Ligand SMILES: Nc1ncnc2c1ncn2[C@@H]1O[C@H](COP(=O)(O)OP(=O)(O)OP(=O)(O)O)[C@@H](O)[C@H]1O
Ligand SMILES: Nc1ncnc2c1ncn2[C@@H]1O[C@H](COP(=O)(O)OP(=O)(O)OP(=O)(O)O)[C@@H](O)[C@H]1O
Ligand code: SF4
């Protein structure tokens with residue numbers, strides 16, 4: 093089976109003065125070429141989700157480890173390979189207020205990538221392609237084309253972002269919180285569009301979100317990060333319905349359900365202190381079940397064929413090599 | 424009880440090259456002190472516009488065409504620019520969409536707070552301004568040290584709390600928060616909402632929370648207002664909204680909420696949100712409505728109060744229904 097994209101023991105460490113932040117800690121991951129999938133990356137603010145996305149896009153380089161695209165280290169791609177990589181790996185960024193050039197109209201924003209990658213032959217073809225993408229994200233093309241970014245609402249900008257990725261029909265799409273600013277019904281429509289993209293066009297999607305309810309519905313697998321490390325990973329249904337890691341349990345318990353009979357958050361909230369103790373489990377200072385052994389680093393344990401957790405509560409279970417993480421992720 | 428906030432027939436248009444877009448159309452809303460209302464609705468339906476209009480912060484090509492905003496007895500629409508400047512923050516505060524990412528990266532948080540006070544209360548002493556800022560930080564459960572910190576030293580949740588702290592510096596009667604938690608993870612979301620609740624209870628202020636997360640609304644608001652194409656189509660208590668939504672758009676919205684039983688089932692509303700330049704005649708929702716009747720295509724439904732206390736803008740209800 094050909095691998096499309098591979099992270100091999102990737103770490104990203106930021107240094108600022110004397111402080112070091114390990115934004116991503118020894119992650120290994122593969123996306124296959126012939127089996128497209130939707131992988132959710134979840135975790136709180138600062139857990140390394142955007143860092144993962146930036147690495148995957150080749151915008152930043154790993155401090156340790158390598159990232160391969162179609163078998164080639166992405167830091168060593170030739171000119172034409174780089175062009176292909178740029179076209180085939182696309183992103184929808186998190187902050188719709190930051191990414192657009194304020195002097196370009198929507199039409200121009202969408203047109204540029206089509207022209208750059210020579211994806212259409214004629215004016216009309218360009219136009220059709222843009223209109224199709226805008227409609228897919230619930231926007232009226234003729235109304236939106238001439239607008240500048242500041243003339244759009246938050247959710248409209250976010251959707252322009254998605255439309256931009258759609259016109260390119262990439263092989264891998266990294267979507268960082270793509271639908272946080274649209275209502276539930278539109279969210280359903282857009283996620284459906286993303287899923288169609290995956291099923292019909294074989295696009296693999298890395299869906300970065302804190303919204304576990306949408307992740308549950310759209311993704312095949314999920315990876316829960318905390319301070320750069322994988323806490324739990326596996327099939328999305330398994331992990332969200334039967335979370336095993338205390339951190340995942342806290343996350344799932346904090347989902348605000350649109351259901352009046354279900355009270356929000358039964359677990360007490362511990363403040364997220366920055367007291368990471370040495371080399372141990374990163375969740376130690378907040379974990380209600382912390383034990384002495386947790387001051388050392390927990391490996392991944394295999395709980396189910398499609399569920400793995402990095403937590404000593406499961407030390408009776410067989411270990412899973414960090415390099416084999418993808419085996420626990422169904423496609 | 425006298426409402427602390429009264430919005431009467433508020434109307435806003437944006438004058439674009441393609442024509443006049445009616446972004447807010449005859450919006451009416453009343454809110455009592457201590458009440459919390461969630462403002463939801465499709466993206467582009469006019470939620471931020473409503474907030475900006477209430478603050479009198481609509482910029483050209485936008486224009487407030489009509490209407491009044493009365494806070495605590497003061498009609499904001501009749502104030503001079505100077506008076507309005509003072510009213511912002513002391514009577515009504517707005518925490519904009521994406522605010523946490525627009526904190527100034529090179530100025531300490533404290534200096535930004537003092538600047539905010541200065542703009543509205545230029546006569547206050549430096550020491551008082553500082554004391555107020557620290558007090559405000561404490562009410563959002565941030566340590567006083569944050570006063571001396573920079574935005575990049577704070578997590579997303581902390582930044583959002585700083586924005587709330589800035590919003591409540593002058594103890595406003597009405598706090599409008601535009602999607603304060605949509606960039607935050609669920610745990611932090613819960614903490615920020617607890618902060619908003621606490622602040623609101625301490626100050627007895629009314630809160631308008633703009634957002635898309637119906638779960639958040641269900642868990643922390645008293646009422647929900649639903650906007651569609653620039654009109655408030657329903658205002659109901661949380662209980663009504665989640666058990667018996669009245670307007671067909673609210674009903675569709677509630678139906679489209681994800682559940683944890685069957686995986687992979689989505690129920691969005693087919694069709695596109697209407698163009699504000701060419702709103703459908705009659706009820707703007709009629710092309711997408713499952714309950715459509717003949718008159719919906721031609722007659723504009725009026726906003727009316729139902730026996731249950733809900734307000735709804737739809738021909739299915741009231742006289743002649
Ligand atoms: N350019 C940078 N310099 C220094 N530290 C950084 C930089 N970018 C990110 N970090 C740090 O790396 C960690 C991971 O950040 P990242 O942005 O990946 O988190 P995230 O999971 O995307 O969070 P959010 O949900 O808030 O978007 C954080 O502690 C962050 O402060
Ligand atoms: N400066 C502007 N010029 C022209 N049209 C504008 C301008 N600002 C907003 N609009 C339009 O007015 C309508 C209402 O926008 P608004 O920002 O109030 O929506 P919103 O309900 O807050 O949406 P979201 O949930 O996506 O933030 C949208 O259709 C938007 O495109
Ligand atoms: S007025 Fe008619 S078209 Fe509009 S929501 Fe009510 S039933 Fe549907």
Ligand SMILES: [Mg+2]
Nearest residue numbers: 141142143186
């Ligand atoms: Mg991020």
Ligand SMILES: [Mg+2]
Nearest residue numbers: 245246471520
């Ligand atoms: Mg908005």
